[in-house]
Amino acid sequence: MSKRIGRQTLALPSAPGIRSAASVVGKKEGEGPLKDGFDRISEDSYFGEESWEKAESSMLRQAFTLACGKAKLAPSSLDYVLAGDLLNQCVSSSFALRDSGVPHLGLYGACSTMAEGLVLGALLLDGGFAASVCAITGSHFCAAERQYRFPLEYGGQRTPSSQWTVTGAGAVILGRHGGRLRIPLVTPGRIVDAGITDPSNMGAAMAPAAYDTLSAHFADTGRTAKDYDAIFTGDLGALGHDLLETLFRDAGQELGPGYQDCGVLIYDPATQNVNAGGSGCGCSASVLCGHILPGMGRGLWKRVLFAATGALMSPTSAMQGESIPGICHAVVIERED
Amino acid sequence: MSKRIGRQTLALPSAPGIRSAASVVGKKEGEGPLKDGFDRISEDSYFGEESWEKAESSMLRQAFTLACGKAKLAPSSLDYVLAGDLLNQCVSSSFALRDSGVPHLGLYGACSTMAEGLVLGALLLDGGFAASVCAITGSHFCAAERQYRFPLEYGGQRTPSSQWTVTGAGAVILGRHGGRLRIPLVTPGRIVDAGITDPSNMGAAMAPAAYDTLSAHFADTGRTAKDYDAIFTGDLGALGHDLLETLFRDAGQELGPGYQDCGVLIYDPATQNVNAGGSGCGCSASVLCGHILPGMGRGLWKRVLFAATGALMSPTSAMQGESIPGICHAVVIERED
Numbered sequence: 001m002s003k004r005i006g007r008q009t010l011a012l013p014s015a016p017g018i019r020s021a022a023s024v025v026g027k028k029e030g031e032g033p034l035k036d037g038f039d040r041i042s043e044d045s046y047f048g049e050e051s052w053e054k055a056e057s058s059m060l061r062q063a064f065t066l067a068c069g070k071a072k073l074a075p076s077s078l079d080y081v082l083a084g085d086l087l088n089q090c091v092s093s094s095f096a097l098r099d100s101g102v103p104h105l106g107l108y109g110a111c112s113t114m115a116e117g118l119v120l121g122a123l124l125l126d127g128g129f130a131a132s133v134c135a136i137t138g139s140h141f142c143a144a145e146r147q148y149r150f151p152l153e154y155g156g157q158r159t160p161s162s163q164w165t166v167t168g169a170g171a172v173i174l175g176r177h178g179g180r181l182r183i184p185l186v187t188p189g190r191i192v193d194a195g196i197t198d199p200s201n202m203g204a205a206m207a208p209a210a211y212d213t214l215s216a217h218f219a220d221t222g223r224t225a226k227d228y229d230a231i232f233t234g235d236l237g238a239l240g241h242d243l244l245e246t247l248f249r250d251a252g253q254e255l256g257p258g259y260q261d262c263g264v265l266i267y268d269p270a271t272q273n274v275n276a277g278g279s280g281c282g283c284s285a286s287v288l289c290g291h292i293l294p295g296m297g298r299g300l301w302k303r304v305l306f307a308a309t310g311a312l313m314s315p316t317s318a319m320q321g322e323s324i325p326g327i328c329h330a331v332v333i334e335r336e337d
Numbered sequence: 338m339s340k341r342i343g344r345q346t347l348a349l350p351s352a353p354g355i356r357s358a359a360s361v362v363g364k365k366e367g368e369g370p371l372k373d374g375f376d377r378i379s380e381d382s383y384f385g386e387e388s389w390e391k392a393e394s395s396m397l398r399q400a401f402t403l404a405c406g407k408a409k410l411a412p413s414s415l416d417y418v419l420a421g422d423l424l425n426q427c428v429s430s431s432f433a434l435r436d437s438g439v440p441h442l443g444l445y446g447a448c449s450t451m452a453e454g455l456v457l458g459a460l461l462l463d464g465g466f467a468a469s470v471c472a473i474t475g476s477h478f479c480a481a482e483r484q485y486r487f488p489l490e491y492g493g494q495r496t497p498s499s500q501w502t503v504t505g506a507g508a509v510i511l512g513r514h515g516g517r518l519r520i521p522l523v524t525p526g527r528i529v530d531a532g533i534t535d536p537s538n539m540g541a542a543m544a545p546a547a548y549d550t551l552s553a554h555f556a557d558t559g560r561t562a563k564d565y566d567a568i569f570t571g572d573l574g575a576l577g578h579d580l581l582e583t584l585f586r587d588a589g590q591e592l593g594p595g596y597q598d599c600g601v602l603i604y605d606p607a608t609q610n611v612n613a614g615g616s617g618c619g620c621s622a623s624v625l626c627g628h629i630l631p632g633m634g635r636g637l638w639k640r641v642l643f644a645a646t647g648a649l650m651s652p653t654s655a656m657q658g659e660s661i662p663g664i665c666h667a668v669v670i671e672r673e674d
Contacts, residue, residue, distance in 0.1 A: 003464075004416075008440050050657070051657050053657065084445060088425040089445070089651035089654075090445045091650065091654045094662055095649075095659060097528060098530045099528075101527055103525040103527050104526070105446075106445040106447075106664075107442075107445060108421060108426070109443045110426065119442075123461060124464075127460060127461075127464025129340055129347055130341075147653075188440040190437075190440050191436075191437070192435075193435045312427070312428070312435070312443070313426065313428065314425045315425070316390055316424070316428065317390065317426075317432065320388055320390065322428075325431055325435040327441060
């Protein structure tokens with residue numbers, strides 16, 4: 001039997017449940033509009049560690065431990081961890097989980113990693129391969145800046161289209177049983193390269209991928225944006241958000257007032273000096289765990305489409321003149337009453 | 338229903354089949370003991386591209402196209418590509434597949450990536466989520482050297498324990514139907530960190546992870562090494578190969594004469610100056626596609642345990658004094674007569 005609907009959407013008969021979610025963020029994120037939703041806010045950018053890379057690992061470990069605690073699960077009782085991050089060779093997630101004793105499936109989806117983890121985790125549960133899995137990812141502004149851009153001490157200027165890498169981590173525990181929030185449908189995405197070559201304009205590079213996945217999702221399911229109380233892309237930022245609306249408008253469709261972007265939501269553009277908004281694996285992950293899922297729990301939204309986006313480039317590929325391929329994976333989350 | 342056997346092994350009732358496999362390697366690999374098995378050998382380390390990173394991408398694209406051709410599948414008819422590599426942000430696999438039009442699930446398992454892709458691909462097929470998927474990965478000596486170690490022009494000395502990154506790519510097309518070679522069992526691995534801090538001794542860092550996964554596989558299934566015509570780890574190299582034998586011997590078990598390592602097989606230690614042997618995502622991938630699977634097709638082995646290993650470190654983590662976590666994912670491949 002195939003669970004395929006249309007071109008690339010999958011229906012999950014068991015609708016795996018979200019048992020718990022946890023978010024840990026940095027000081028700046030803890031001063032933003034979503035501050036009340038995060039489980040833990042660190043005033044220390046080092047999270048008590050000696051380096052920002054180790055801080056990122058520590059933040060991920062904290063999110064993992066918090067999520068397991070909320071689900072009342074011993075970490076070692078998890079069947080799989082699906083984890084990835086932005087650091088070279090995904091070291092922050094690997095080091096965060098090296099002592100977990102849980103079979104580890106490493107992912108690389110750039111800023112789409114949380115959605116990729118939810119997609120694969122839900123499939124492993126629906127396929128009968130697991131009873132509980134954890135999808136986890138995060139990013140750290142300082143570690144990302146020095147890896148991707150310049151040493152912070154250099155004080156490089158940022159273009160208006162640039163985004164601010166979120167210092168944050170999110171962990172979601174999915175279970176075959178339990179949880180009022182369920183995942184009945186997923187739409188894994190294809191790589192879309194629109195030829196954008198400016199690494200300071202990720203929104204423009206990722207918006208076409210978001211359009212490709214969301215339009216496939218709508219075509220596959222016969223749904224429109226109206227069928228969702230909210231659609232969250234992440235992290236297109238302000239420019240990518242508007243570009244995606246334009247792409248749909250040009251195709252004769254409206255995303256409507258329920259469409260928001262994680263990169264726009266996490267900071268206050270008026271006071272936090274983040275240019276086009278937030279980015280990084282930790283952006284959609286912390287917004288999902290600290291804002292979207294808690295909001296669904298409180299009844300703000302009953303049916304949500306979570307569509308995290310990623311830019312699949314590296315400093316080397318940018319220096320070699322390559323354009324920036326984008327990707328977007330979409331996950332439907334519904335509250336059962 | 339759960340498909341779990343024991344602690345971490347999964348039985349796949351449908352035993353997904355291997356429809357085709359293809360390998361593309363560089364000049365040095367094409368001069369080694371396995372040269373007759375590779376589909377394509379490039380005399381040009383640039384594969385006609387302007388940079389070694391783009392060469393790695395080109396090599397992956399060639400392997401992908403060859404594997405689809407052998408399976409008589411249009412690339413766009415694949416349900417998923419499971420792809421990863423060693424370059425920062427996995428750019429070689431993302432760029433290789435950006436025009437494929439296939440839903441893309443990015444993986445990071447370091448040199449274990451081919452096994453991770455086979456594990457996830459087999460689960461997606463057995464779960465009814467796909468009809469055909471491609472697992473693909475590769476590495477390039479020159480791109481890896483300048484990213485991980487030194488510019489080639491520097492001519493740095495190599496320690497006896499160091500391994501030589503394979504310039505090679507492998508692509509496997511898995512299908513729910515078809516193929517005499519089937520995957521009935523998989524054992525995804527946990528991260529194991531034995532405290533090794535020498536990046537020039539990956540074999541010692543990965544052997545404990547191989548021991549952890551293989552011993553779990555044996556315990557879960559009630560099998561021993563004798564139940565397999567051949568066991569291939571990869572890429573532990575000569576030192577890691579012997580260390581793994583010692584670890585099992587200390588536990589009162591023997592891996593026996595059928596135990597081999599992809600990193601040992603791919604080069605001739607007497608003439609190719611590779612110290613402890615081959616490594617890199619492309620090592621186990623090209624040995625699987627160019628030696629193991631063709632050998633099984635010819636009847637050399639009927640039941641094989643393929644256990645690719647990865648070292649989950651980065652130059653930054655090594656410079657920050659972190660030890661090197663290892664991981665190993667195991668896949669059972671059987672020939673149906």
